Amino acid sequence: xxxxxxxxxxxxxxxxxxxxxxxxxxxxxxxxxxxxxxxxxxxxxxxxxxxxxxxxxxxxxxxxxxxxxxxxxxxxxxxxxxxxxxxxxxxxxxxxxxxxxxxxxxxxxxxxxxxxxxxxxxxxxxxxxxxxxxxxxxxxxxxxxxxxxxxxxxxxxxxxxxxxxxxxxxxxxxxxxxxxxxxxxxxxxxxxxxxxxxxxxxxxxxxxxxxxxxxxxxxxxxxxxxxxxxxxxxxxxxxxxxxxxxxxxxxxxxxxxxxxxxxxxxxxxxxxxxxxxxxxxxxxxxxxxxxxxxxxxxxxxxxxxxxxxxxxxxxxxxxxxxxxxxxxxxxxxxxxxxxxxxxxxxxxxxxxxxxxxxxxxxxxxxxxxxxxxxxxx
Amino acid sequence: xxxxxxxxxxxxxxxxxxxxxxxxxxxxxxxxxxxxxxxxxxxxxxxxxxxx
Numbered sequence: 001x002x003x004x005x006x007x008x009x010x011x012x013x014x015x016x017x018x019x020x021x022x023x024x025x026x027x028x029x030x031x032x033x034x035x036x037x038x039x040x041x042x043x044x045x046x047x048x049x050x051x052x053x054x055x056x057x058x059x060x061x062x063x064x065x066x067x068x069x070x071x072x073x074x075x076x077x078x079x080x081x082x083x084x085x086x087x088x089x090x091x092x093x094x095x096x097x098x099x100x101x102x103x104x105x106x107x108x109x110x111x112x113x114x115x116x117x118x119x120x121x122x123x124x125x126x127x128x129x130x131x132x133x134x135x136x137x138x139x140x141x142x143x144x145x146x147x148x149x150x151x152x153x154x155x156x157x158x159x160x161x162x163x164x165x166x167x168x169x170x171x172x173x174x175x176x177x178x179x180x181x182x183x184x185x186x187x188x189x190x191x192x193x194x195x196x197x198x199x200x201x202x203x204x205x206x207x208x209x210x211x212x213x214x215x216x217x218x219x220x221x222x223x224x225x226x227x228x229x230x231x232x233x234x235x236x237x238x239x240x241x242x243x244x245x246x247x248x249x250x251x252x253x254x255x256x257x258x259x260x261x262x263x264x265x266x267x268x269x270x271x272x273x274x275x276x277x278x279x280x281x282x283x284x285x286x287x288x289x290x291x292x293x294x295x296x297x298x299x300x301x302x303x304x305x306x307x308x309x310x311x312x313x314x315x316x317x318x319x320x321x322x323x324x325x326x327x328x329x330x331x332x333x334x335x336x337x338x339x340x341x342x343x344x345x346x347x348x349x350x351x352x353x354x355x356x357x358x359x360x361x362x363x364x365x366x367x368x369x370x371x372x373x374x375x376x377x
Numbered sequence: 378x379x380x381x382x383x384x385x386x387x388x389x390x391x392x393x394x395x396x397x398x399x400x401x402x403x404x405x406x407x408x409x410x411x412x413x414x415x416x417x418x419x420x421x422x423x424x425x426x427x428x429x
Binding site for chain 1: 399400401402403404405406407410411413414415417419420421422423424425426427428429
């Protein structure tokens with residue numbers, strides 16, 4: 001997505017906005033993230049400086065045409081006088097989403113869909129926004145059922161992949177209920193279709209691979225798991241990154257695919273090359289360390305974590321590096337050192353700005369400390 | 378796998394496009410952006426990104 005924002009054609013839009021980028025893991029940005037309930041990256045907002053009201057919200061990546069529409073929507077801003085009722089409901093949903101009121105946003109989007117009917121020009125955008133708001137508010141059944149109901153009849157554009165992805169994310173975390181089985185049955189073939197479409201955003205295609213692998217793993221279908229994993233890794237190997245942002249994005253996907261496949265050794269050469277190419281990027285070291293643990297190269301993993309800790313800037317990244325190092329120390333039979341490192345992780349996690357993420361990490365690390373041998377002091 | 382779950386939650390990956398320019402982004406300073414936008418009477422575009 002960062003590469004989309006670097007597209008040369010956007011130069012003519014430079015004077016339309018004041019452009020701000022916020023690093024999710026920098027403490028200085030935590031107040032903004034908390035105020036807007038940001039849980040996903042990338043997330044985008046257009047804000048009216050007069051009253052700090054959000055006039056457009058987007059969670060997740062966009063194609064260049066979608067970004068242009070987003071900019072227009074944000075600039076147009078307020079719920080205009082004379083806006084149709086469904087357009088006004090859609091705008092209300094965006095504003096609630098921007099305040100982190102995900103359930104209320106989902107209700108507004110559903111109201112927009114009801115008011116707009118089948119021929120409303122904004123219908124597909126509203127379906128996409130509704131499914132993601134339902135997912136973010138934990139309404140898995142409504143999310144999956146909305147996606148399953150709407151996706152098949154949607155235009156095979158970027159929004160199609162986005163809706164299918166949201167639906168699968170709502171059924172794949174082990175949901176076994178009849179509604180989940182029914183949604184999964186509808187959405188799985190649509191996911192395969194979306195992966196093959198040139199219009200599907202690469203962010204979404206990668207996550208669709210992930211969801212298909214999750215589903216195959218859940219039913220212990222090793223052949224299908226390997227087929228999707230191989231296809232994903234082949235695509236990653238065939239892609240030459242244009243810059244460090246893209247290199248990082250490809251490496252994140254490599255780690256996800258290799259971890260699922262149990263094929264860490266397969267991606268180590270690429271991750272080692274990335275760490276060398278981005279020597280001050282702590283995430284390159286973290287990704288390498290994680291795969292070195294998977295490949296049982298524990299001493300190498302500890303060294304990679306130490307390299308990353310030299311460069312890490314935010315509490316979340318620091319927490320992950322400490323946790324990963326503790327894992328490696330535990331594996332090589334150094335529980336006392338693992339405990340000390342986990343205690344550092346716990347201290348670091350206290351500084352994470354987003355409440356839900358901070359609490360989740362603190363609980364996870366506290367449990368990990370309890371699980372260490374009692375005599376590991 | 379447990380270790381990767383937070384990445385999965387957080388990381389919506391980047392996409393490629395022709396990258397030949399850079400918009401004039403202010404980095405990590407909402408207050409400054411807001412003041413600048415008030416002065417110029419422009420809306421603020423905000424991208425929240427993650428380094429992982």
